[in-house]
Amino acid sequence: MDDLTWEALLPPIFASAGIDASGTLEIAPLTGGVSSDIVRIRLPDGRQYCAKRALSKLKVATDWQAPLERNQYEVAWLRRANTIIPGAAPEVVGEDRAHGIALLEYLPAEDYVLWKAELLAGRADPLVAAAVADALGRIHAATLNDRTAAAEFPTDHLIDALRLDPYLRFTAGRHPELADRILAVLATTANTRQALVHGDVSPKNILISKRDGHPVLLDAECAWYGDPAFDAAFCLNHLVLKSIHLPALRNNLLDQAAAFANTWLGHFPTELRAGIEARVAALLPCLMLARVDGKSPVEYLSEANRQLVRDRASPHIRRPPAAVAALIADLRSE
Numbered sequence: 001m002d003d004l005t006w007e008a009l010l011p012p013i014f015a016s017a018g019i020d021a022s023g024t025l026e027i028a029p030l031t032g033g034v035s036s037d038i039v040r041i042r043l044p045d046g047r048q049y050c051a052k053r054a055l056s057k058l059k060v061a062t063d064w065q066a067p068l069e070r071n072q073y074e075v076a077w078l079r080r081a082n083t084i085i086p087g088a089a090p091e092v093v094g095e096d097r098a099h100g101i102a103l104l105e106y107l108p109a110e111d112y113v114l115w116k117a118e119l120l121a122g123r124a125d126p127l128v129a130a131a132v133a134d135a136l137g138r139i140h141a142a143t144l145n146d147r148t149a150a151a152e153f154p155t156d157h158l159i160d161a162l163r164l165d166p167y168l169r170f171t172a173g174r175h176p177e178l179a180d181r182i183l184a185v186l187a188t189t190a191n192t193r194q195a196l197v198h199g200d201v202s203p204k205n206i207l208i209s210k211r212d213g214h215p216v217l218l219d220a221e222c223a224w225y226g227d228p229a230f231d232a233a234f235c236l237n238h239l240v241l242k243s244i245h246l247p248a249l250r251n252n253l254l255d256q257a258a259a260f261a262n263t264w265l266g267h268f269p270t271e272l273r274a275g276i277e278a279r280v281a282a283l284l285p286c287l288m289l290a291r292v293d294g295k296s297p298v299e300y301l302s303e304a305n306r307q308l309v310r311d312r313a314s315p316h317i318r319r320p321p322a323a324v325a326a327l328i329a330d331l332r333s334e
Helices: 006-016 068-083 115-120 126-142 149-151 156-174 179-190 230-244 247-265 270-293 303-318 324-333
Strands: 026-030 036-042 048-054 092-096 101-105 112-114 193-196 206-209 215-217 224-226
Touching: 006 026, 006 036, 006 048, 006 092, 006 101, 048 068, 068 092, 068 101, 068 126, 068 149, 068 156, 101 247, 112 115, 115 126, 115 206, 115 230, 126 193, 126 206, 126 215, 126 230, 126 247, 149 224, 156 179, 156 224, 156 270, 179 270, 179 303, 230 247, 230 270, 230 303, 230 324, 247 270, 247 324, 270 303, 270 324, 303 324
Parallel strands: none
Antiparallel strands: 026 036, 036 048, 048 101, 092 101, 112 206, 193 224, 206 215
């Protein structure tokens, strides 16, 4: 990564987008995420934008490298998602592929809330989970078996570097007794090419409109034409983990997880649903374990709850049920 400052990098991007950004730019860092530097830019006339610059080394405790070219695929995913569902992603204003920068519309806190913050504050609105599941299902269904989309996202190497290796392969190395099963799930995921995948459908990457409740999906750096089951399992995992962290909301969050799966699966042709659901049910316990023992553990679980996740995930990694509802029912009974 070079040493050019935001002040040097941004004016050409604005110029190429046809935006007059003359004068002093007010640039403020934004928090969130480990893979990019993110800033808010205020122009002299008051207009605001967001810029993301991909990092080659992610901000985690272990060594985690990732190619900078992921930025161009994130931009492509955001644009494609917005053609399927207008407003499903931030509008792309411009980009600088050479430096891994995306210039995006700025979504202010007075108009949007972060889903993760809402959940951790105990505000678990089932309508939000349903809206996310619906949007995700619509994006997957619109790109199902789409050769054009597949050609646009030749990113097997990126999904491996950003997700399959740090979450599944690394975790398999930490749990040799489960390694064969985790690596088998990894292989199935890696070799399934069915729809356009976001790759990081997490509550921390989803804003909810205060006006009408529609979700906005952020941070599509892991964009990949592959297995849509990964997106569903990734998001379901966060609802399951928060059901452990927030016992007062446990049943509510598990209910939302079950409803999420049903809503999302409903967007696929009937003949595909059993196979897709089985892949979700196999992935979900592997991802549960990965978020306590992989390269990117969630920050909010106590050590006692981390062990609880290990104890609950392990038997389902060994013997995954075919249906998500059965897995959630088992987690509820445990």
